[in-house]
Amino acid sequence: MTEIMTGAEMVVRALNDQGVDVIFGYxxxxxxxxxxxxFHQKHIRHVLVRHxxxxxxAAEGFARxxxxxxxxxxxxxxxxxNVVTGLTDALMDSIPVVCITGQVPTHLIGSxxxxxxxxxxxxxxxxxxxxxxRQIEDLPRVLHEAFxxxxxxxxxxxxxxxxxxVQFAIGTYVGPRNIEHKTYRPRLDGDAQPLAxxxxxxxxxxxxxxxTGGGVIxxxxxxxxxxxxxxxxxxFPLTSTLMGLGAYPASGKNWLGxxxxxxxxxxxxxxxxxxxxxxxxxxxxxxxTGRLDAFSPGSKKIHIxxxxxxINKNVKVDLGIVGDCGHVLRQLINAWRALASKPDxxxxxxxxxxxxKWRARNSLxxxxxxxxxxxxxxxxxxxxLTKSRNTYITTEVGQHQMWAAQHYHFEExxxxxxxxxxxxxxxxxxxxxxxxxxxxxxxxxxxxxEASILMNMQELSTAAQYRLPVKIFILNNxxxxxxxxxxxxxxxxRYSHSYSEALPDFVKLAEAYGAHGIRCxxxxxxxxxxxxxxDTPATVVFDCVVDKTENxxxxxxxxxxxxxxxxxxxxxxxxxxxxxxxxxxx
Amino acid sequence: MNMNAPLSPYSSxxxxxxxxxxxxSVLVDNEPGVLARVVGLFSGRGxxxxxxxxxxxxxxxxxxxxxIVTSGTPEAIEQIGHQLERLVPIHKVTDLTLRGNAVERExxxxxxxxKGANRDEALRLAEAFRARVIDASIESFVFELTGAVxxxxxxxxxxxxxxxxxxxxxxxxxxxxxxxxx
Numbered sequence: 001m002t003e004i005m006t007g008a009e010m011v012v013r014a015l016n017d018q019g020v021d022v023i024f025g026y027x028x029x030x031x032x033x034x035x036x037x038x039f040h041q042k043h044i045r046h047v048l049v050r051h052x053x054x055x056x057x058a059a060e061g062f063a064r065x066x067x068x069x070x071x072x073x074x075x076x077x078x079x080x081x082n083v084v085t086g087l088t089d090a091l092m093d094s095i096p097v098v099c100i101t102g103q104v105p106t107h108l109i110g111s112x113x114x115x116x117x118x119x120x121x122x123x124x125x126x127x128x129x130x131x132x133x134r135q136i137e138d139l140p141r142v143l144h145e146a147f148x149x150x151x152x153x154x155x156x157x158x159x160x161x162x163x164x165x166v167q168f169a170i171g172t173y174v175g176p177r178n179i180e181h182k183t184y185r186p187r188l189d190g191d192a193q194p195l196a197x198x199x200x201x202x203x204x205x206x207x208x209x210x211x212t213g214g215g216v217i218x219x220x221x222x223x224x225x226x227x228x229x230x231x232x233x234x235x236f237p238l239t240s241t242l243m244g245l246g247a248y249p250a251s252g253k254n255w256l257g258x259x260x261x262x263x264x265x266x267x268x269x270x271x272x273x274x275x276x277x278x279x280x281x282x283x284x285x286x287x288x289t290g291r292l293d294a295f296s297p298g299s300k301k302i303h304i305x306x307x308x309x310x311i312n313k314n315v316k317v318d319l320g321i322v323g324d325c326g327h328v329l330r331q332l333i334n335a336w337r338a339l340a341s342k343p344d345x346x347x348x349x350x351x352x353x354x355x356x357k358w359r360a361r362n363s364l365x366x367x368x369x370x371x372x373x374x375x376x377x378x379x380x381x382x383x384x385l386t387k388s389r390n391t392y393i394t395t396e397v398g399q400h401q402m403w404a405a406q407h408y409h410f411e412e413x414x415x416x417x418x419x420x421x422x423x424x425x426x427x428x429x430x431x432x433x434x435x436x437x438x439x440x441x442x443x444x445x446x447x448x449x450e451a452s453i454l455m456n457m458q459e460l461s462t463a464a465q466y467r468l469p470v471k472i473f474i475l476n477n478x479x480x481x482x483x484x485x486x487x488x489x490x491x492x493x494r495y496s497h498s499y500s501e502a503l504p505d506f507v508k509l510a511e512a513y514g515a516h517g518i519r520c521x522x523x524x525x526x527x528x529x530x531x532x533x534x535d536t537p538a539t540v541v542f543d544c545v546v547d548k549t550e551n552x553x554x555x556x557x558x559x560x561x562x563x564x565x566x567x568x569x570x571x572x573x574x575x576x577x578x579x580x581x582x583x584x585x586x
Numbered sequence: 587m588n589m590n591a592p593l594s595p596y597s598s599x600x601x602x603x604x605x606x607x608x609x610x611s612v613l614v615d616n617e618p619g620v621l622a623r624v625v626g627l628f629s630g631r632g633x634x635x636x637x638x639x640x641x642x643x644x645x646x647x648x649x650x651x652x653x654i655v656t657s658g659t660p661e662a663i664e665q666i667g668h669q670l671e672r673l674v675p676i677h678k679v680t681d682l683t684l685r686g687n688a689v690e691r692e693x694x695x696x697x698x699x700x701k702g703a704n705r706d707e708a709l710r711l712a713e714a715f716r717a718r719v720i721d722a723s724i725e726s727f728v729f730e731l732t733g734a735v736x737x738x739x740x741x742x743x744x745x746x747x748x749x750x751x752x753x754x755x756x757x758x759x760x761x762x763x764x765x766x767x768x
Contacts, residue, residue: 130619
């Protein structure tokens, strides 16, 4: 069925037809016609952020916790440039986001008009795809195509730039059913031949490891279920990237903890010493591999990814399988079940015994204190007091993020929202707002640092406006902790501009926004304070005053291999561990 | 490879020693910005473009063909192909060098100025290379030459001492041999 309507009406109608019920945005001159249509309807809730970057991260948080696309609506010029960080973040972490930007009318494009910028030019490098819609005839197709592109294949952000005259123009609306993308058809199933070879390799392995990433989570909850099934069938040990936490439960038998720069000793050593690595929806990022020429030198490697460009990009693998993680996992399970002779699980006994030895080093240990709250202890207590609830965790970026990844344990996918690839400070609070919009009754906690939280502090006002009971749990060490840690390790403790001078009083700040503020600096009072936070049915800012100079360990020093980790208690060695070539790395 | 540069611990052991030149044929939707996407991909990821040709090849279907000559290790070139395939408006990427058996041609215009014996020599060489004269004045010629890159390079080198003024080249257009499409 076709209908005649304005471009602005088409935008809102297409959002409805795509099943969108929440959008995050900020009005301005070039999107007023769309805002006018929003005014007349009740199906879509609009969340007014305080800065467009907040809208982008909120849409990411919404998308990651719900599996649906997040939607952003902003104006031209500064509205568009302010979402660039969020779009880049979504691109790096493969988050499906559709961002609608207003543009000056077509006859003014190129004239340096007020609030004009080359939005498609600026966002070309930080989106999966983008569109400038110059005529009304293209608008319905582009709107639906954008949702298709954002959500299919490797997900990512898509921008639709709509000039104001196109929003006013009248045309024929076409629904999503009649639209199919001409060329973009990602492959979902893996090819039979490499799959058969993969199962042979798995059956022959004596020291295998499953290395999984955010791709498993992006493939939907069924992929996580299948991953658990495969791990159960094979008894293979399993580790995950930061982005993949929750796909396999942290309480699961095969779980080795997170791997990589701040991963566990057992996970990194198992990666180094394995004879078969099966990478599923992970991309061999530099945080994971450490020194590339010493990365898991003795192993055969299988890589399953929906993006062919991820295979052999950083690490040369022996077998690549292009496909959706969920589909390929199902194929692998079927092929494994069909094996004529399955290896006895006892062939892995030696490998598991070795892993248990590594595990016994207890690499996440820390020296607790009764005088000062250790940040790791704060996350541990937060975990213990919230684990039985319907909890979602977001983070900012830095030490607190790594401590959250190490000490908060996830049992389910889509519960952990963090900026992995881009490492965007200021992600966590707006992301928490997006999560809370998707899960109104849930307990949503942003584990933050005092420096990161100030980067998008203004969104506290958004949380207050919509009465979103998000909890902002600040591990306040008065430093940009990860910067301070690297300055200690690499620059002889010259803490150049990493001290958080002139911090606000976070309790008063919370109150100024109409939120509830809590401060705690005494370990013996921490549990009560956390319970107060949980039991307060409002936005809470928790100023958790922690040890100022705690370092985040264990750590693979930059430029080192997986088996060259610095463990807690080895701090003295850190300074000597990084050589000149490691120093240039980030 | 620059031996003085510190070896990055993240750099692959393969280095840049075995660099190869490949011709990629890329069929794309002829839509605004598609060339910027392709060129931006090369600059953003640090790949080389040695030559690039683009024009619409099927008007009704809105298809353009971009022919890119690039260089890099075989691994880098495989990666370039995959990165190009990720771009939404791209239909097909063919590595003509990898497939072998492709025809490659380039068109060049070469302006030569001179008098007397030089003028005769330029004309004589042009004839030997089957270059056409497309403009002539009392003291200059513009030659049009189509052929393989090496042939054009050679012709330009021969014109240099005679009075080469300037060169304009199209870059390579290429296609697979035989009945099936590239």
